[in-house]
Amino acid sequence: xxxxxxxxxxxxxxxxxxxxxxxxxxxxxxxxxxxxxxxxxxxxxxxxxxxxxxxxxxxxxxxxxxxxxxxxxxxxxxxxxxxxxxxxxxxxxxxxxxxxxxxxxxxxxxxxxxxxxxxxxxxxxxxxxxxxxxxxxxxxxxxxxxxxxxxxxxxxxxxxxxxxxxxxxxxxxxxxxxxxxxxxxxxxxxxxxxxxxxxxxxxxxxxxxxxxxxxxxxxxxxxxxxxxxx
Amino acid sequence: xxxxxxxxxxxxxxxxxxxxxxxxxxxxxxxxxxxxxxxxxxxxxxxxxxxxxxxxxxxxxxxxxxxxxxxxxxxxxxxxxxxxxxxxxxxxxxxxxxxxxxxxxxxxxxxxxxxxxxxxxxxxxxxxxxxxxxxxxxxxxxxxxxxxxxxxxxxxxxxxxxxxxxxxxxxxxxxxxxxxxxxxxxxxxxxxxxxxxxxxxxxxxxxxxxxxxxxxxxxxxxxxxxxxxxxxxxxxxxxxxxxxxxxxxxxxxxxxxxxxxxxxxxxxxxxxxxxxxxxxxxxxxxxxxxx
Numbered sequence: 086x087x088x089x090x091x092x093x094x095x096x097x098x099x100x101x102x103x104x105x106x107x108x109x110x111x112x113x114x115x116x117x118x119x120x121x122x123x124x125x126x127x128x129x130x131x132x133x134x135x136x137x138x139x140x141x142x143x144x145x146x147x148x149x150x151x152x153x154x155x156x157x158x159x160x161x162x163x164x165x166x167x168x169x170x171x172x173x174x175x176x177x178x179x180x181x182x183x184x185x186x187x188x189x190x191x192x193x194x195x196x197x198x199x200x201x202x203x204x205x206x207x208x209x210x211x212x213x214x215x216x217x218x219x220x221x222x223x224x225x226x227x228x229x230x231x232x233x234x235x236x237x238x239x240x241x242x243x244x245x246x247x248x249x250x251x252x253x254x255x256x257x258x259x260x261x262x263x264x265x266x267x268x269x270x271x272x273x274x275x276x277x278x279x280x281x282x283x284x285x286x287x288x289x290x291x292x293x294x295x296x297x298x299x300x301x302x303x304x305x306x307x308x309x310x311x312x313x314x315x
Numbered sequence: 316x317x318x319x320x321x322x323x324x325x326x327x328x329x330x331x332x333x334x335x336x337x338x339x340x341x342x343x344x345x346x347x348x349x350x351x352x353x354x355x356x357x358x359x360x361x362x363x364x365x366x367x368x369x370x371x372x373x374x375x376x377x378x379x380x381x382x383x384x385x386x387x388x389x390x391x392x393x394x395x396x397x398x399x400x401x402x403x404x405x406x407x408x409x410x411x412x413x414x415x416x417x418x419x420x421x422x423x424x425x426x427x428x429x430x431x432x433x434x435x436x437x438x439x440x441x442x443x444x445x446x447x448x449x450x451x452x453x454x455x456x457x458x459x460x461x462x463x464x465x466x467x468x469x470x471x472x473x474x475x476x477x478x479x480x481x482x483x484x485x486x487x488x489x490x491x492x493x494x495x496x497x498x499x500x501x502x503x504x505x506x507x508x509x510x511x512x513x514x515x516x517x518x519x520x521x522x523x524x525x526x527x528x529x530x531x532x533x534x535x536x537x538x539x540x541x542x543x544x545x546x547x548x549x550x551x552x553x554x555x556x557x558x559x560x561x562x563x564x565x566x567x568x569x570x571x572x573x574x575x576x577x578x579x580x581x582x583x584x585x586x587x588x589x590x591x592x593x594x595x596x597x598x599x600x601x602x603x604x605x606x
Binding site: 087088090091092094095098099102103161162163165166167169170171172 | 375376377397400401403405407409410411412413414415416420424425427428429430452468
């Protein structure tokens with residue numbers, strides 16, 4: 086536990102000075118606040134910008150942050166030094182993962198409040214996003230673990246992130262994309278948050294998100310076995 | 316019998332027996348044997364690509380040996396238990412420092428991991444003369460300062476074994492001198508130090524024993540002095556006289572009168588024995604220069 090706390094605290098200090106990662110956490114909450122308070126079009130669905138940016142946030146911020154942090158630590162050899170100091174790979178991943186999850190939940194909270202979510206609805210909003218963030222983190226961890234350096238990680242992260250972050254938005258414009266997008270967890274997150282207060286979660290939502298989660302676990306397991314943590 | 320064997324093994328904090336390591340089909344280590352006692356400074360010398368880092372990686376559990384046995388503190392390095400890591404300190408060639416964090420924060424992270432009191436951070440920073448730069452981010456430090464910080468981190472938990480991979484590579488003389496002083500202090504504290512270097516002068520100055528490694532094989536082992544004397548084929552005294560002449564005399568009693576004569580006439584500028592340097596010994600053994 087002490088190692089997890091040490092990694093968590095280190096990560097807070099490090100990310101506050103790492104602008105490229107910090108911006109991933111801040112950009113969508115800021116965009117959401119600005120858009121929700123400045124744009125009002127007649128006939129626009131309720132919580133429109135908050136829901137759209139929340140789905141994009143889930144597909145982008147945790148995935149990019151996890152992959153960037155792990156690949157940077159591998160490239161700079163800091164992860165090896167940690168592991169040689171008796172920090173277990175699981176402790177490292179939990180320490181970094183907890184940090185990213187909490188920051189993302191704080192960002193999501195800002196998005197939710199800017200969209201007018203309150204009370205139970207805000208809690209449902211955060212619960213759905215919390216699950217989506219976990220899947221994204223696992224995919225990011227798989228990419229970071231399998232990459233030798235940040236350059237290699239970025240070349241993998243960007244296309245994956247674009248697919249998951251932008252599918253929910255693109256599917257609102259095109260039915261064919263919507264049909265395909267259904268299999269992605271980020272699209273399911275989008276469907277669920279758009280249904281808050283209207284429709285509950287269906288078995289289909291749960292199965293698809295669980296399926297995505299399992300695939301992410303398998304991908305991470307494969308990357309870990311193939312490349313090792315450091 | 317088993318108990319006796321164990322007692323014999325524990326006389327050494329590091330032990331490698333016939334260690335072979337292959338990368339794909341290439342044999343990088345070809346039957347390496349070495350032993351390091353507690354409180355000893357052991358130097359592994361060899362040119363780039365000789366296999367020094369591979370040996371350190373095997374000893375620290377980062378790599379497994381293909382054949383042979385490798386032990387550290389009586390533990391198989393292929394399955395090191397957590398207590399062994401707590402007794403090790405390490406400074407690898409790639410320093411592994413957090414660039415955006417300050418010197419103090421870098422050490423604070425490891426102080427928490429090793430569960431050492433915070434006061435120890437300031438203590439090690441003072442030892443490596445980085446107390447004034449404690450709040451500076453690592454990205455603003457010079458190469459020498461980074462090396463010293465990595466060494467401070469390596470000694471923070473007062474390890475029983477300290478691994479130093481090329482600790483003075485590319486550093487200025489002042490930083491090298493400080494690192495040497497700290498290495499000596501660690502030895503006085505009782506730590507065994509395993510250092511790799513291709514700096515012969517550093518090895519001669521610091522090490523109790525050295526091993527010369529070439530293409531994955533240890534070609535010579537002993538104290539620096541022993542090795543140089545072993546290859547002192549000329550075994551002569553080289554006298555430089557004040558008038559500029561150089562005189563070579565056999566190193567033995569038969570030359571005593573002649574040496575005495577030069578000394579009495581106050582003609583001697585310098586007297587040296589002709590034992591070779593470690594570099595010359597390495598060249599004689601391998602036909603290669605240190606690079």
